[in-house]
Amino acid sequence: MTASGLLLVDKPGGWTSHDVVARTRRLAGTRKVGHAGTLDPMATGLLILGVNSSTRLLTYIVGADKEYLATIRLGSSTTTDDAEGETVAEAAPEALAAVTKDAVLDGIAALTGEIEQVPSAVSAIKVDGKRAYARVRAGEEVVLEPRAVTVSEFELLGVDRLAAAIDLQVRVVCSSGTYIRSLARDLGAALGVGGHLTALRRTRVGAYHVRDAHDLDTLDVGAALIPAADAASRLFERLELTEQQAIDLTHGRRIHIADREGPGGEPVAAIAPSGHLVGLVEFRGKEARTLVNFPADEIATA
Secondary structure, eight states, rough: OOEEEEEEEEETTTOOHHHHHHHHHHHHHEEEEEEOOOOOOOOOOEEEEGGGGGGHHHHHHTOEEEEEEEEESSSETTTSBBBTTTEHHHHHHHHHTTTTTHHHHHHHHHHHEEEEOOOOOOOSSSEETTTTHHHHHTTTTOOOOOOEEEEEEEEEEEEEOSOEEEEEEEEEEEOOOOOOHHHHHHHHTTTOOOOEEEEEEEETTTEGGGGGGGGGGOOOOHHOOOEHHHHHHHHHEEEEHHHHHHHHHHOOOOEEOOTOSSSOSSOOOOTTTSEEEEEEEETTTEEEEEEEEEEEGGOOOO
């Protein structure tokens, strides 16, 4: 049986996240492959995949904060808020020339912190059970409600003044559900010249960084797989079990940890003496109960 674990893949441009999952299913020889957080086809960078029972970990990764490097082009807006859409408006040369670096920095500051953001109409958000982008492609007008997101860091790395545009190189650290395309759109609108995204690279998701990711065209699943126990220990506090505690949790029984201190609430990775992940547990006082079980027959042996 194929082992359970996480894979860090550096998604190439032009591929959908589903394309990467489909390719990995063939390479891993299992249908049980999922991903944590969709990347648009235009985007590159870190895509975290779960294989077999480790798909159960993805729920806890999706909500992690994320870091991106991006290029925002000022001077025009598009139907999709990125380079794949049709241009709908272009700024006059004199308006673009009047945009100063200080104005850009002020605009970035206004989009930093806890903000209300309207997602792009071509996002994957469901509207009455149907994806927003599918409604747009069908010719419907879609207006999405603003939602609260957190942009903890929005850093200007460089400014390139072109003949009919200004390209901004930026770094963004944000909460899950933040649309970088929408930041580009809103920054351009605030500056009065329009804006859209021309490049996007996800460099980090929670504790995982793209520097540790593998290229899809040379991916060796067996060698690249992060065992479930290692992956969970990186995400959560680690609890070393006795053999009996491992058996009890496997059979759905609660266990008592006499020297347990501190509040519960956050999942804890319960590790058997053999080193495999028994499951994620939740503490109530000194008692732990299983939130998610992991089968022992999917242990990575690499």
